[in-house]
Amino acid sequence: xxxxxxxxxxxxxxxxHEKKNTLFQNIVGLVKRQFDYEEFWALKDVSFEVKxxxxxxxxxxxxxxxxxxxxxxxxxxxxxxxxxALNGKVASxxxxxxxxxxxxxxxxxxxxxxxxxxxxxxxxxxxxxxxFDFAELKKFETMKLKNFSSGMYLRLAxxxxxxxxxxxxxxxxxFAVGDEAFQKKCRDKMNQFKADGxxxxxxxxxxxxxxxxxxRSILLNEGRIVTMGDTEKVINNYLALLQRK
Amino acid sequence: xxxxxxxxxTLTLADLKNRYQNTSLGFLWSLLSPxxxxxxxxxxxxxxxGSEQNFAINLLVGIMAWRFFVNGTTSSLYxxxxxxxxxxxxxxxxxxxxxxxxxxxxxxxxxxFVVLLPILFVLLxxxxxxxLLFPLIHLIYFWFIFGAGLLLSAFYVYFRDLxxxxxxxxxxxxxxSPIVYPLSVVPANLMPYYxxxxxxxxxxxYRDVMVAGDLxxxxxxxxxxxxxxxxxxxxxxxxxxxxxxxxxxx
Numbered sequence: 001x002x003x004x005x006x007x008x009x010x011x012x013x014x015x016x017h018e019k020k021n022t023l024f025q026n027i028v029g030l031v032k033r034q035f036d037y038e039e040f041w042a043l044k045d046v047s048f049e050v051k052x053x054x055x056x057x058x059x060x061x062x063x064x065x066x067x068x069x070x071x072x073x074x075x076x077x078x079x080x081x082x083x084x085a086l087n088g089k090v091a092s093x094x095x096x097x098x099x100x101x102x103x104x105x106x107x108x109x110x111x112x113x114x115x116x117x118x119x120x121x122x123x124x125x126x127x128x129x130x131x132f133d134f135a136e137l138k139k140f141e142t143m144k145l146k147n148f149s150s151g152m153y154l155r156l157a158x159x160x161x162x163x164x165x166x167x168x169x170x171x172x173x174x175f176a177v178g179d180e181a182f183q184k185k186c187r188d189k190m191n192q193f194k195a196d197g198x199x200x201x202x203x204x205x206x207x208x209x210x211x212x213x214x215x216r217s218i219l220l221n222e223g224r225i226v227t228m229g230d231t232e233k234v235i236n237n238y239l240a241l242l243q244r245k
Numbered sequence: 246x247x248x249x250x251x252x253x254x255t256l257t258l259a260d261l262k263n264r265y266q267n268t269s270l271g272f273l274w275s276l277l278s279p280x281x282x283x284x285x286x287x288x289x290x291x292x293x294x295g296s297e298q299n300f301a302i303n304l305l306v307g308i309m310a311w312r313f314f315v316n317g318t319t320s321s322l323y324x325x326x327x328x329x330x331x332x333x334x335x336x337x338x339x340x341x342x343x344x345x346x347x348x349x350x351x352x353x354x355x356x357x358f359v360v361l362l363p364i365l366f367v368l369l370x371x372x373x374x375x376x377l378l379f380p381l382i383h384l385i386y387f388w389f390i391f392g393a394g395l396l397l398s399a400f401y402v403y404f405r406d407l408x409x410x411x412x413x414x415x416x417x418x419x420x421x422s423p424i425v426y427p428l429s430v431v432p433a434n435l436m437p438y439y440x441x442x443x444x445x446x447x448x449x450x451y452r453d454v455m456v457a458g459d460l461x462x463x464x465x466x467x468x469x470x471x472x473x474x475x476x477x478x479x480x481x482x483x484x485x486x487x488x489x490x491x492x493x494x495x
Binding site: 111117 | 249252263330404
């Protein structure tokens, strides 16, 4: 069974020569007949499938369309053509701590972030202690987030995110932050997700982690799929591509 | 949006907390400002219209009703642009951001009206039974404001001067609504157009049920429900079209 089916999607961005984002500028632009913007295809005719329980890596140079693709899977962006089908509960980690508010306490923020990830209050109640134990922040649950150090902030966000048991995880580089100990914790957790049979789509520049986590990968270049298949082979293609430039 | 009811709840509560907790007097301030405004307007306009029956009470009710509209639409306008990470970094139905903001305004407004009741009682000497219709009117009003909020918030993503434009429009609308003056000063030939202003209709209904003790006219009921449905349909249609490119425009 497929967790994700991507069928022939393309995405075009408009890059205006002069950014017009007020009504006034738009009216002036209309009068002066300036509609000029350039079209830029961030993705072109991309198709692939991810099976349930599979971990798929997406690699490519900066600007190759990796993040755009992940954002379309996450339903943050919409493709201009083609279709995306997702089965099961999807959680996207394009950034850690989405919706965190500095003026609120750690406790309140955990509830907000969890509800963004689609959990009900009762579900959060059940995992609440685990979240704080894992983040090692039990003492600080009533402290306002603005008084957290960046490391504490990150741990709290990560811990909340990983306890929100989705079926499919879309991960964009977010775990490449923090110190060595934190990164190890992240890697362990990802491996555990994989062992639990979760579907993972993983965008990264860290080829070693991709190799370790994903059997299969996609190499994107200028919005198109160059190679798809065994991670080892795809990484070799990627390195060759980098050499050529 | 039902699966996200928990998110709506938490966002609304967080919004309320942010609104009130961060000022030392919190909720008290938000009550004081309409009362002070009413006081100022009373002293300015009482020489003109002070002889009108229940001028002070009608002024208060009018201001409370107006505040719900202006606070609700203005805060909704910022609800998408003000929460960029919830738009560009994660998927949630984006109407939720507008809904929770509108709900925050609804709760604030309800609290203001609750405080208004004892004042009404003191000034009138009694409370009309028709006050019981208040929740119904408020609900229709809320739906109207939510619809307008959807429209404003979606367009604000693309046109970042809409907040200034809306400020001006709201000011015009304030003086096109019978808040500081009675309906009787409106020229008869303009009256049919004047009554098309939904805020006028809502204010009239509040005054009917809270001050005069009358049932609102069938005409006004039809007009406000029509406005609420129209605002919601237009708002959610435009929103659903425009939201597709929100993440690119933020």
